[in-house]
Amino acid sequence: MGDTYMEDIFSQPESLKECVNMLGKQIETVMEIKSKGYRKIIFTGMGSSNYCAITAEQYLTEQGWLSLRYSTAELIYSYFDAVQEDTLLVIISQSGESGEVVKLLEKLSRKICVIGITNNPESTLAKKSSYSLFMNVSMEKSVTTRTYMAGIAVTLFLAMSLSGISYGEFLKGLLKCIKNMETILNESIEWKKKVEEFPDITNTMWLLGRGIDYGTALAGTLFFREVSRVMSIAEYCGEFRHGPFEVVDSGFLAILITTDKEVHRLNKNLLEKIRGKGGYVFIISDQSEEEPAIVLPICDKWYSQFLTIIPIQILADCIAKKKGIKSGEFRWGSKITKGE
Structure with a gap:
């Protein structure tokens, strides 16, 4: 690698x-x-x-x-x-x-x-x-x-x-998920071009999601901050409408994580409204989407957090390389934080 x-x-x-x-x-x-x-x-x-x-x-x-x-x-x-x-x-x-x-x-x-x-x-x-x-x-x-x-x-x-x-039932779901992870990583060479075309970040990166996808948004902010030293904010899709939407303009950048079918329609509606105001939104989803998007294999929602983070990990690496930063190398912190 x-x-x-x-x-x-x-x-x-x-x-x-x-x-x-x-x-x-x-x-x-x-x-x-x-x-x-x-x-x-x-x-x-x-x-x-x-x-x-x-x-x-x-x-x-x-x-x-x-x-x-x-x-x-x-x-x-x-x-x-x-x-x-x-x-x-x-x-x-x-x-x-x-x-x-x-x-x-x-x-x-x-x-x-x-x-x-x-x-x-x-x-x-x-x-x-x-x-x-x-x-x-x-x-x-x-x-x-x-x-x-x-x-x-x-x-x-x-x-x-x-x-x-049972452990067997848990294991069955996780092993299927691991195969999907391997598929995503094997296909990453193909969709990495989409990632490399991500706009230069001169402002804040927003990560939007609901439910479990919000967990990926939170973890994603750490990757952007630690790996590529980009200011990033995680927000619930629903909360974004209540105030934060005012920051949307032609320089706005966001990643929308949407794998929950129950709220996918709401997430897509938010996507359209952001794009309607000139904002750029990159989609990570297990459902067919308009570009730019990375479409993941469909899996049980309880295992989705394993899959949705991988494109973000790789995107953080691409951004770091664009900035001339060695990915994942600590500047001020360390692997273990012992102080409060």
Whole structure:
């Protein structure tokens, strides 16, 4: 591939298979958690470790759970009272050593049931959690890619298991999704031309979505900021009409992620209104669209977050190369953020 960031991206399908193998060995742990009868759950993490739980959060909400998700930094200081003895607290951190995660663990009562999801079995998170679930993927050479995918997989596995879905059924859906990921990456050479024709970014990049697609929008902002150092904002499609629409003009740039058939008509209507005011919108969808668009393989909506992020990862690389930036190389930060 020529650079570590793209190598990490193309390795994601294989790394998910490694993650799945580990999950198969952790079924008894999840069944023990399920037997405790919790119906309230809070997911928390920082950055992509927060956004990776959006699918699981929504899945459990549809199953009748009180399912919440907070940035760990906000949970510590603004929403800590939401964590009660009836709460199943899921803390996600690839390193298990993020400053906010360690601070939260120090603050929690021992009566709280904590599930730690991490890629580091020797981490503070793994050692201080009531239960640990491991990602089991190779650490990235660049910004978060494989561990983001693993975070989606582990949280979704947990959510489905708590709802009575068997490991076999979860595995069947994920393996089909992995094949779709491989298809997308194999076809990326063909649609990369569309990506390379993306306008030069002189202003803010907007990422728009609803539901699970909004999770991809949030994660996408991290890729644009970290990989290509582009100012980017994630917004719900519905919220965009309530004020932000005023920023649309001939210099406006957005990526619209739309895979939910129930709201696709609403998203398409927003697309037409933005283009009607001169704005540029690039579409990522599993449905046929007018150009410019990347059409993804159709999959079950609970697995869509694995697919929709890949074009954004590659677009961030193309923009970085246009700017003469080495993709995914940290300038001011580092792989693990230990300070608050």
